[in-house]
Amino acid sequence: MSGAVGVAQPDAVRRKVEAWLAENDPGEVIALKARPEWPDDLTLTVTGLRITVVPCPTPLAARAALHDRSAGERLVLLTDLDDSELGDGILAHLSRQRVRTINQWDLVRQLFGRVATLDPTLVRAGSWGVAGALIDHVPADGWPTPPGKILTRDHALRSLTAELLDVPPGELDDSGLIQWSARPDRQMRFSNLPEKVADGVTAYLTETAGPVAVAVMAAVRAGHGVDAIPLGLLAGLLWPAPDGRGTTEVEAAIGRTRLERWFGGHRPTREQAEALHRAAEAWVYRTIDLDSNGRDEAMRMLRRAETIAAEVEVTGLLAASTVLPSGFLQRLRAFADAVRLAVPAAGPVPAAAVVRAQRALDVVEAHRAAEPRRLETARMAVRLLRWLHTADGPPPATLLDALHRQVRQDGWVDRARLDLFAGDPDEQVGEAYRLLHQAVGARRSRHDQQFATLLAATTGAESEPGALLRVEDVLDRVVQPIVDRGRRVLLLVLDGMGVAAATELAESVTHSGTWVEFTPDGGPRTGVLAALPTVTEASRCSLLSGRLAVGDRNAEKKAFTQRFPTGRLLHKAALRTGAGTAIDPEVLAALHDPAIPVVAAVVNTIDDALDRSDPATTVWGRDTITAVGDLLATTTDRVVVLVSDHGHVVDRGPESTVLPSTAGENRWRPSGGAPAAAEVAVSGSRVLLGGGSVILPWREEVRYGPRKAGYHGGAAAAEAVIPLILLAPGDEQPVPGWAGAPVASPDWWREPLTETLPSATAVVEPPRRPAKRKAPQTEQLFDPDPRPSAAPEPHPAPDTVSALLASARYAQRRGARAALPDDRVAALLTTLIAGGGRARMDTLAARAGIPAHRITGAVTALRRLLQVDGYAVIRLDPDGRTLHLDEGLLIEQFELEPR
Incomplete structure (x- = not known):
């Protein structure tokens, strides 16, 4: 009975007693239907008469109150018992021999601060027991007073609904309701409400939160409220758009039928399902961006949605979802199918196949739960398809041409195929990447063979370098002209950094705009040729000596000091410091000392990775090579020359080929016998080990020594071509002959292919700019071929x-x-x-x-x-x-x- 009546409020009791006394009823005891509780003083004074209020939860309590009443004392009995439960003996002592009722709306008026008037629409809504619900569920601090003298329907129902759902009144919208559904503890109170009250609250929620409320509350009342968000994530798949695109209607219809039990037998309308879907996805987007806890909660909901999808057997529809992880995997597999079909048996990839793969990638990228690493690998795959679409140009005529192909084209290919080599955890996707990697490797292998042939011929010919920049020339032909101009230099030597890694690092450094890249005459990037074999003791010592030399760090330091007596060479150990500071104070002092024109810093991060970690899965940037970021952060008045001593190739695992060698080196061996098909014999003054004559592998998968994560020493372009990046703070010309660099990446790296493009455009270098005057090749610092930045490419104007x-x-x-x-x-x-x-x-x-x-x-x-x-x-x-x-x-x- 207590659920049907509320606590009697003193003012309501007073008004009821006043009406009773006005009747001139000779009776001295009145019984009022109310919860047997009294929060006030037990004695009331009404029209000068003292009235005693007695809560009576049982007939026995009522009898005791009647028995203990003093002569002439008037009593008010508060009881939730009806007439039959009290019995005739007690009713005989009551006014009108019955229990009188208190008007619930009078109580409601009092509960909301004694409002003068009730909104008529609120009273008419009382058929589902809203007055009783307002009386029964008064919060501890009372109902909020309405802003005016009228208790409006919205104020009353919003207050009641917020209390029953335990949410702030301002959050009774679709997002607030979907957030509430994720809290099972808050749903318990609502689940225990009488059905009519639950119906009334749901109807009001539908007005405020929209059609999403019908579906959410149906799930809650069916005991599946905690699944409202997962159900919403599936709703967009089971109630597809009217055109039916992206789904199978029969499968969706079967899924809708099977899902009805989660809604207690209710089948949401399309409008309700769409609203639930929008609210659920919006919740995922908000929650996943909060913090790690939010991401975990969002992933739990996503996994639950996939579990329900499996239970109703609609997993085939998940590819249409933009948030479910299975949807991402299905989209990625569809993309892999497009890649597999695009990989040619021979010749360039057709344009139409590239466009199909690009469109499939667009679908993958549209997935909000796409895994960043896997998505980036897919992007690299499309870039490689675009590269394979371009017809392979004629073989380079000179070693300089081959070196520039590595810097301007193949180094970017290497960067992309390293991601592809790392692969994907899904076997189906991984197989497509394997086929693409093989096709890319076949062309790159031809390029490496061409490079190695030119390398051997040029080295053996002992010809003058001309425009070709060699590692032993960097100090004289790059660093010294900057110093001669009065600028100080920071020479950053990243041991083992190839062109692929340099493209990432340069992007990382120049992204903020603090550092500007400069190139010869503002044209494409150039590179540097390593000493042979391409190992640290030969190539780095030659770089820091300014001449061909072999030696360890002590030899490097001695030779560098001879070349720059006031310079400073810092190896990795010298860059370390104690707690609290990133760079050693002595290093900072050298960087800031105007009397030190050249500071050279050797950073071994990449070279160390070749021994101990997996360089194929590392993104080379300021975050991974922290010494670079730290040094650049403290160097604001020096021109930075970013270079290495050699590049590297990564271990190919089961694809590796181990050839016999007596030396035990990884990627070179002394001359002896004819070179194998994957090798080239090289001799000359630039061959600093092996007595000036060595055998170098040009195929990347070949090695001689023990297995490591990566190798160097051979004749592959990735090892022998050293990147050269010149940076200066601000937009100023640091040295004559250098200007702001153009975009470094090739077109196929940046730009999607369109179906209107010709289907096999050869990769060619930018058109050469005619020289103003003839000069001997030995007087030219760099190849005078860069495109002038001031002249746009010709385009037919629309x-x-x-x-x-x-x-x-x-x-x-x-x-x-x-x-x-x-x-x-x-x-x-x-x-x-x-x-x-x-x-x-x-x-x-x-x-x-x-x-x-x-x-x-x-x-x-x-x-x-x-x-x-x-x-x-x-x-x-x-x-x-x-x-x-x-x-x-x-x-x-x-x-x-x-x-």
Whole structure:
């Protein structure tokens, strides 16, 4: 009975007693239907009369109250018993011989701060027992007082619902409700409500939170409230869009039927299912970004959704999910199928196959729970497909051409295929990557053989290097000219860093814009040729000596001091420090000392990885090579020359081939007998070990010595070509002949292939710029072939661009501000239009011939030029890397008529 009545409030009892006394009833005892509890003084004074209130939970208590009543004393008995339970003997002593009721709405008025008026719609809603519920579930600190004198329906029901769900009133929306469903402890109170009250609260929630409330509360009332979020994640698959795309309707219909038991037999409508799906996915997105606990909770819900999907046998639909891990795997497998079909038996990859793989990758990238490492490997796979789509150009004519191919093309290939080599944990995906890796390896192997042949011929010919920069020339031809200009230098020698690792490190260093990369004449990057064999004792000692030499660090230090008497050479041990500081104070003092023109620091992070860890799975950046980040952070007034002594190749595991050798070195052996098919014989003055004549493997999978994580010493381009990155703080020319670098990555690395492109465009070097005067090759520092940064690549201008440049409004705006040259404007807009209205910043820089570090300023100038009256003709994505053009708005703002 106690659930049907509430606690009698003193004011309500007082009003009931006043009405009783006004009846002139001769009876002296009145019984009121109320919970037998009294929070106030047991004595009331009404119209001058003293009234005693007595709670009576049992008939015996009522009899005792009647028996103990003094003569003439008036009593109010509070009881939740009905007439039959009290019995005729007690009823005979009561006014009207029955238990009177207290008006519940009167009590409600009092509970909300004695409001004067009740909203009529609230009273009409009382059919499901809202008044009783408000009386029964008063919070400890009472119901909140309404803002006015009227107790509105929304205020009362919002207060009641918030109390029953134990959530703040302001969170009774779809997101608050879905968050509540994740708390089983808060659902218990609601689950114990009478059915009519639960119906009424659900109806109100549907008004405030929308159709999502119907599905959530149905699950809660069926005992599956904690599965509301997993059910919502499946709802988008089982109640697909009306067009049915991306799903099998029959399988979905069967799944909906099987899922009804989670909703207590209720089948959500499409509207309710869509609302539940949106709310559940939004919860996942919010929660997964909170912290590690949030990510764990989100993953628990995702796994539970997949478990339910297996129970209702709809796992085949999970690929359509943008959040479920199984959806990511299914999408990745579909992508792997596209890769497998694209890998050619021979010849270039067809353009259509590359486009299919790109589209499959787009689907993978759209998955919100995509695993970053696996996603990055998939991106690398597409890049390699685009590289394989390009027809292999003619073999390089000179060793310099082969070296530049490694720096400008194949080094990027090596970076991508290292990710591919690391593979994917899924066997199906891994098999596709294996096939692609083999196809890439076949072409790269041909390139390595061509490189090694030229290396052996050039080394044996003892010809002058000309534009070819050798490791022993770096101090004289790169460092010394900077010092001669009055600039101080930090020479960073990363032992074992190949071109692939350097591409990552350079991106990491220049990303913030603090450091700007410079290249010879602002053209493509160049590289350095290592000494032979490509091992530390030969190549690093030659680098730091400024001449061909062999020796350990003591020999390096002695030779470097002879070359730069006031310089300072620091090896890894000298860079270490104690707790609290990243760099030794003596190192800092050397870096900041204006009397020390050259500080050289040797960092062994990569070389150490070749022995002890797996360099194939490492991202080489400031975070992994911490010494680089620390040194750059404290070096703001030196030109940084980033170089290595040799590159490396990684261990190929079961694919490795071990050849016999008496020397026990990993990647070189003394001359003796004819070289095998995977080897080349090299001799000459630049061969510093083996008596000047050695056998070097050019195939990467060959080794002689014990197994390690990686190797160096051989004639593969990845070992013999040293990257050269010159950095300076700010946009200034650090040394004559060097200028801001263009985008370093090749087109196939950055730009998606379109079906309109020709199907086998050869990879070629940028067009050579004619020299102004003839000069002997020995006088040239670098090959004079870089593309001038001031001259954009020629593009046929679309009609819109031609019309813009000819318009009067454009001429007016261009004359009123420091605008870009028209050819730059045309190049930028043409690139955007060709990309469907969007392009990455590095693509824009490459296509418009703008140095990489200046593209942001160029885009700012373009936006200022084209945004008439503040309309966003050009806008930048929040990622800061993708630019968008609204061509229609451009035409409208400049009143163009495309020709």
